[in-house]
Amino acid sequence: MRPNLITIFFTLLCLFSLACNSDTQKPDEKRAETSNKEEEKKDIHSYATPQSVRVKHMEFDWDVLFEQKAIKGSAILHIERIDKTKPLVVDTRGLKIEKVEVSSDGSSFTETKFELGKEDPVLGASLTITLKDDTQQAKVYYSTGENATALQWLDPPQTAGKKYPFLFTQSQSIHARSWIPIQDSPGIRITYKATVRTPKDLLAIMSAKNDHKAERTGTYTFEMNQPIAPYLVALAVGDLVYRPIGERSGVYAEPVIVEKAAKEFEDTEKMIAAAEKLYGKYRWEQYDVLILPPSFPYGGMENPRLTFVSPALVAGDKSLVSVIAHELAHSWSGNLVTNATWRDFWLNEGFTSYVENRIQEEVYGKQRADMEALEGRKRLDDEMAKMEDRDEILHIDLNGRDPEEGSTGVPYEKGSLFLRHLETTFGRESFDKFLKGYFDHYSFKSLTTGEFEEYLTKNLLDTDKAKASQVPVKEWLYKPGVPVSAPKVESDVMKKAEEVATKWAKSDIAAKDLPFDNWSNAERVHFLRSLPKQIERQKLEELDKTYKLTQSENAVLTSDWLIIAVRNNYEPAYPRLEQYLTSMGRRLLIRPIYEELAKTPEGKERAKAIYVKARPTYHPIAVATIDGILK
Ligand code: BES
Ligand code: ZN
Numbered sequence: 344m345r346p347n348l349i350t351i352f353f354t355l356l357c358l359f360s361l362a363c364n365s366d367t368q369k370p371d372e373k374r375a376e377t378s379n380k381e382e383e384k385k386d387i388h389s390y391a392t393p394q395s396v397r398v399k400h401m402e403f404d405w406d407v408l409f410e411q412k413a414i415k416g417s418a419i420l421h422i423e424r425i426d427k428t429k430p431l432v433v434d435t436r437g438l439k440i441e442k443v444e445v446s447s448d449g450s451s452f453t454e455t456k457f458e459l460g461k462e463d464p465v466l467g468a469s470l471t472i473t474l475k476d477d478t479q480q481a482k483v484y485y486s487t488g489e490n491a492t493a494l495q496w497l498d499p500p501q502t503a504g505k506k507y508p509f510l511f512t513q514s515q516s517i518h519a520r521s522w523i524p525i526q527d528s529p530g531i532r533i534t535y536k537a538t539v540r541t542p543k544d545l546l547a548i549m550s551a552k553n554d555h556k557a558e559r560t561g562t563y564t565f566e567m568n569q570p571i572a573p574y575l576v577a578l579a580v581g582d583l584v585y586r587p588i589g590e591r592s593g594v595y596a597e598p599v600i601v602e603k604a605a606k607e608f609e610d611t612e613k614m615i616a617a618a619e620k621l622y623g624k625y626r627w628e629q630y631d632v633l634i635l636p637p638s639f640p641y642g643g644m645e646n647p648r649l650t651f652v653s654p655a656l657v658a659g660d661k662s663l664v665s666v667i668a669h670e671l672a673h674s675w676s677g678n679l680v681t682n683a684t685w686r687d688f689w690l691n692e693g694f695t696s697y698v699e700n701r702i703q704e705e706v707y708g709k710q711r712a713d714m715e716a717l718e719g720r721k722r723l724d725d726e727m728a729k730m731e732d733r734d735e736i737l738h739i740d741l742n743g744r745d746p747e748e749g750s751t752g753v754p755y756e757k758g759s760l761f762l763r764h765l766e767t768t769f770g771r772e773s774f775d776k777f778l779k780g781y782f783d784h785y786s787f788k789s790l791t792t793g794e795f796e797e798y799l800t801k802n803l804l805d806t807d808k809a810k811a812s813q814v815p816v817k818e819w820l821y822k823p824g825v826p827v828s829a830p831k832v833e834s835d836v837m838k839k840a841e842e843v844a845t846k847w848a849k850s851d852i853a854a855k856d857l858p859f860d861n862w863s864n865a866e867r868v869h870f871l872r873s874l875p876k877q878i879e880r881q882k883l884e885e886l887d888k889t890y891k892l893t894q895s896e897n898a899v900l901t902s903d904w905l906i907i908a909v910r911n912n913y914e915p916a917y918p919r920l921e922q923y924l925t926s927m928g929r930r931l932l933i934r935p936i937y938e939e940l941a942k943t944p945e946g947k948e949r950a951k952a953i954y955v956k957a958r959p960t961y962h963p964i965a966v967a968t969i970d971g972i973l974k
Contacts, residue, residue: 383791384530384683386529388741388746389527389528390468391433393526395426396425396429397425398421398525399532400420400536401420402536403538409508412496413486414486415486416486417482418483418485419480419481419483420480422474430473433520434519435520436491437492438485439485440524441484441485443481443482443483443484446478447475452482455474457470458470467517492521492963493522494510495963496510497509502581503599503654507544509636511578511635512577514574515575516574516685516688519573519574525573527574528573528684529572529682529683530789534569535551535565537549537551538564538565539564540562541580545580546563546582546584548579548595549578550576551566551647552628553565569627569647571678575647579595584598588608589611589612591630593605594608594634601634604632607659608632610706613705614702614706617701617706618671621775621779622675622698622778623675627648630648631648631649633652634652634654636654639929640964642655642666642669643670645677650671652667653927653929660864663864663898663899665699668699672699675694676695679786679787680781680785680786680788681789682791683789683790683794685741685746686738686739687791688739688754689753689755689758690795693761695755697759700719700759713837716763716832717869718837719756721872723757723760723825725752726752730751736821737820738792762778763832764828765777768814769803784798785798804816837866840862840869840873848882854882854886854888854889857889864900871903876910877911878907878911883913884913887913887915894919898927906935909946924957925957928960937973941972941973957969
């Protein structure tokens with residue numbers, strides 16, 4: 344939605360009331376505000392009651408059973424008791440709880456009563472554990488259920504090497520509870536220790552200290568000594584080997600792709616250095632990247648010390664490494680400073696997209712950073728054109744909804760544009776200083792949008808009221824759309840690609856005379872995205888013949904090309920379409936293709952036929968999305 348007079352009016356009203364508010368508050372107003380703040384901090388996506396009993400540390404002991412596709416073992420929860428009269432409540436989903444014990448000293452345990460609540464399709468079930476007066480620890484014996492949403496069990500054919508099975512977890516947003524009985528809220532922080540038993544020929548690694556020289560014994564131990572949010576607990580098991588990239592970074596991957604991956608991500612050290620220069624020391628000691636099998640549903644996932652990425656990033660030309668910059672940026676925004684609830688998700692992703700862009704600028708220059716920023720702005724506009732107002736709000740209302748419904752371009756791109764607005768208004772130097780201070784102030788803590796707003800007001804807005812008046816903070820945070828005063832995102836290079844697209848579409852220029860071969864992948868993609876919706880068959884053929892688009896190995900470019908092919912019923916690309924959709928599961932890239940297919944009856948039939956083969960290879964997260972499109 345475009346901003347209109349009404350939203351402008353409300354923004355002014357908000358600013359006005361804010362200005363008049365500060366010193367004239369009555370005591371009950373103050374009280375109301377405090378309880379509002381408590382309300383804001385409450386996580387509606389967790390059954391846990393950390394205000395009375397809070398988990399601080401966990402010890403896991405697991406058997407990874409590939410044959411049964413289950414993890415079986417125990418979790419010891421070390422708790423802090425704030426209200427001694429209250430039980431310990433944790434989240435679960437589909438877990439089979441065998442028994443629960445409690446202990447006061449961590450050595451002798453006695454059985455206790457527990458109650459598993461009713462299973463909700465989104466939230467799972469609460470597990471309420473009765474505690475004794477002196478209880479300090481609770482030990483849950485359990486195994487995971489059949490459809491544990493965080494787990495993907497892969498058969499050998501679904502891996503790069505095709506010889507060994509593979510398991511990986513994806514806990515964000517609320518899937519940790521499907522493999523661990525845990526207070527599954529991003530406002531919680533835990534340290535952990537783990538013992539993991541696997542088949543002898545496989546290696547297990549976690550979002551923890553990993554021993555790069557570990558022998559394959561089938562028993563692996565881990566320690567994460569820095570408190571992390573529960574959605575960042577991660578495990579992978581497979582035929583994995585390690586290659587260092589630099590002093591404190593390296594790659595885990597299956598042997599057949601490890602060399603190529605290490606080469607692709609060789610700039611990682613530079614990225615770490617760039618981020619440190621801007622925002623202070625990297626706090627997690629080691630930064631490793633795990634290359635997953637193709638069904639990994641995301642481009643990347645910022646598990647601490649061990650980013651998980653899609654193998655599709657290994658493109659051969661470093662064209663997709665901005666995802667590494669992004670996941671690395673989460674080491675500050677997200678992992679160090681965490682959104683308190685999923686309503687505040689933009690605090691994770693908006694800051695991270697902003698920092699990602701700054702890293703890209705430091706390492707690859709302003710031109711590339713501008714290109715990527717423009718791509719982001721375009722994504723935001725495209726998505727917002729089809730979106731309900733309520734989803735365009737940064738502080739999104741997720742009441743009664745799955746938190747993943749909030750995972751759109753809005754938190755990422757509107758969030759980062761807001762920060763860009765602050766940067767351009769207050770100047771880079773002041774804003775960088777502010778941001779570094781923010782990461783320090785909130786390190787190893789979580790915060791709400793309201794708390795951020797307060798911190799921002801005190802530490803940036805109040806330092807220069809004239810500048811502050813140019814940034815409609817309330818509108819950015821609490822209203823749909825993008826404020827009209829948002830900074831323009833421009834890229835000469837991308838503009839050029841757009842112009843060329845228009846010219847080619849009008850046949851003012853022949854395919855062979857396009858600067859395609861000299862373009863970066865981002866320019867090529869932008870060219871494709873800038874083409875008119877309908878293109879003649881013979882022109883598509885000309886483009887395809889000249890630049891071998893159907894044969895492209897770049898997963899992002901191919902996704903865009905296949906959308907064009909489907910839209911224009913360009914049959915020569917259909918074998919590749921099927922091959923693409925059955926060999927890669929990154930949701931961001933496959934979803935728009937299925938959406939395009941679903942627009943016509945014939946397309947939908949084609950999609951369904953392909954999906955019969957593809958579905959068993961996809962991750963539950965991708966399955967849920969594609970099921971929704973083809974239902
Ligand atoms: N943390 C996200 C992935 C995520 C978000 C998982 C919400 C589950 C729920 C990750 O950092 C991310 O944003 N990945 C993007 C990368 C991109 C924006 C550079 C992706 O996978 O596309
Ligand atoms: Zn992210």
